[in-house]
Amino acid sequence: MAQQLTAKTALDRYFLETRCKIIEIAANLDRIDRGDGAAAAVQDPRMVQIREAVQTLLGDGPGRAEKCQLVFSIPYDDGWSPPNSK
């Protein structure tokens, strides 16, 4: 099913929301930096995920949302043994 919005309309409609969310992210990162123990927090695996996800936003789309989801996901191992496998 095709997207009905043109790229221009999508930009018009979601620009302010996108701007707002980016500034929220910047402020969240600033808040972490200002707190005691900022140097240790930067090494936290979640901060590593955040940095990787932000890099993903700068990559080519579409598919950025899916790529970001995978950055925040535990990998799947297809070698696991399901209890009902014969």
Added chain:
Amino acid sequence: MKYIDPHIHMVSRLTDDYERMAHAGCVALSEPAFWAGFDRGSALAFRDYFRQLTEYEPKRAAQYGIRHFCWLCINAKEAEDVELSREVIAMIPEFLDRPNVLGIGEIGLNKNTPNESTIFCEHLELAASRDELVLIHTPHLEDKFKGTRMILDMLKNESRLKPDRVCVDHAEEHTIKHILDAGYWCGMTLYPVTKCTPQRSTDLIETYGTDRLLVNSAGDWGPSDPMAVPQLILEMRLRGHGEQTISKVVHDNPFTFFSKCRRFKAES
């Protein structure tokens, strides 16, 4: 527009929510058995819960012209206790033939543990042996991708269950394709912060089409909004989608899926 919310936990909502949903066009809903916010002490507590889902909630919903359906199981979180789970699973058949029961659900995984997998498969066995529909909860956040893939592996091993009689729920950008490609119905949950927004769900509908897709609010004890499906209707309208397309997602698809249950009647 008439809509069906195929996944909402009304036991944790006020009667006012039924009224607001009815005003917004809700004509039916289905309520999967889930975690109560605390671990229950015994199988007897589940017996009372199943009575609530099959006796009391349908009456509360009917006051607002909403048809209430439900799904029975022990949820993935409490499934970590294998002994308790087996007692509950043994009790489910007593309730399965009640008129508002659609099948077994929401079973699934929570932290992707071996015990959860064992109990998931035992629920599948019950569903397959009784030819019941299945509704599946996929884990939250970082566990979702791995858990969804594990669930799909276990479903594939239960060859008696036809994919079009199973709905895998709480899909997001990284899991939806795996679910649809395997032939299952796929649910998207509109849930603030941890799941999908109406905007992202609309993106996924535009990307994957409307076939076998369901949208729900999962309204429960946590921060959630029983009016989430009407929000998706608005988002789709604002993006220029026609009424027929929207209605297929929010009404016809859940209706078609529910219709596969032999107890489901088109009219109450």
